[in-house]
Amino acid sequence: VRLLAAALQEQGCPAQVVEATSLIITDDHYQSAYPDWAATQAAVRAVLPPLLQSGIVPVVTGFIGATRQGVVTTLGRGGSDYTAALLGAALPADEVWIWTDVDGVMSADPRIVPEAHTIEELTFREVAELAYAGAKVLHPKTIRPVIEAGIGLRVLNTFNPTHPGTRLVAEKPPENHSSIVKSVTAIRGMKLVTVEGRGMLGVPGVAARTFAAIASTGTNISLISQASSEQAICIAVPADAAERVIAAIQDEFYREIQGKDIDRVWATDEVVIVTVVGEGMRSTPGVAGKVFSALGEQRINVIAIAQGSSEVSICFVLRAEDTQAAVRTLHRQVIPHQEVQA
Known part of the structure; x- marks a missing residue:
């Protein structure tokens, strides 16, 4: 920030360094601190508007904050974007x-799909799904303050500043959706942990106890799938957390395992979660059929499926080795090519 402020001054733009530790007030959950919104908003409004009104550009550190006692904290992955969102929402x-290294939010990872293109406009609901489903451009935390403040958000490329990037909007009428599916993403490095047993049928509390056991390990669940027979629950977790998750579940259900009500708790080999996202899916029948038909034609087996009640996304689990083929197939067959920008 000191170098950037000096560079701005050199160009004739008045600038002043501001440490985010005086603006972003957080709890003491180090490495993933949670902002105290009321305190942060008050601090931001006390410091930044007077500078802006004087024609001075504040250059603020990202990624860090501080507790009420002044102890430095960090906001976790995506913390600098999160800082920008918090400051923008607090002003408002x-x-x-958000300046990054790609031309906005892409229809797929360009390293997997060379013909992936920039999406001109996304709703907040779509980009929230994409951020959660593996798109690295935005972290889910970044979106919430902007949505709640009712202000705009745009993703742009530092190395191509003339490109319009991706504009994020609150809502779009169904008839204004230029395509049904906007993007295909993939979360790698996952394993699918399954709790199964004939004794689970009709027994209340099994899911709650399973999730509580996982929560005790501090592991984030990326996907949940349960058969209507209630004889199995599948949970996708990071591959490096699978062993401790299994151990926690086995400890929780020790008596049920001994009594054969639960047959086993096990994990697959490494898998990938592929997600197709698009607001237009909510009002268009047959999208899931088209997605899975495309995968079937390529002989790609789907291990598990989950779809949220928002109907903005469909998630499914595949073998890790099928990632590239699946993403390329879906991008080619499900996303309209006329959206490609020069």
């Missing part, structure tokens, strides 16, 4: 611009 700004 008209719009928050």
Whole structure:
């Protein structure tokens, strides 16, 4: 920030360094601190508007905050974007611009799909799904303050500043959706942990106890799938957490395992979670059929499926080795090519 402020001054733009530790007030959950919104908003409004009104550009550190006692904390992955969103929402700004290294949010990972293109416009609901489903451009935390403040958000490329990037909007009428599916993402490095047993049928509390056991390990669950027979629950977790998750579940259900009500708790080899996202899916029948037909034609087996009640996304679990083929197939067959921008 000191170098950037000096560079701005050199160009004739008045600038001043501001440490985010004086603006972003958080709890003491180090490495993933949670902002105290009321305290942060008060601090931001006390410091930044007077500078802006004087024609001075504040250059603020990202990624860090501080407790009420002044102890430095960090906001976790995506913390710098999160800082920008918090500052923009607290002022409030008209719009928050996130500068990254790609031309906005892409229809797929360009390293997997060379013909992936920039999506001109996304709803907040779509981008929230994409951020959660593996798109690295935005962290889910970044989106919430902007949505709650009712302000705009745009993703732009530092190395291609003339590109309009991706604009995020609150809502779009169904008839204004230019395509049904906007993007295909993949979360790698996952394993599917399954709790199964004939004795689970009709027994209340099994799911709650399973999730409580996983929560005790501090592991985030990326996907849940349960058969209507209630004889199995599948949970996708990071591969490096699978062993401790299994151990926690086995400890929780020790008596049920001994009594053969639960047959086993086990994990697959490494898998990938592929997600197709698009607001237009909510009002269009047959999208899931088209997705799975495309995968079937390529002889790609689907291990588990989950779809949220928002109907904005469909998630499914595949073998890790099928990642590239699945993403390329879905991008080619499900996303309209006329959206490609020059």
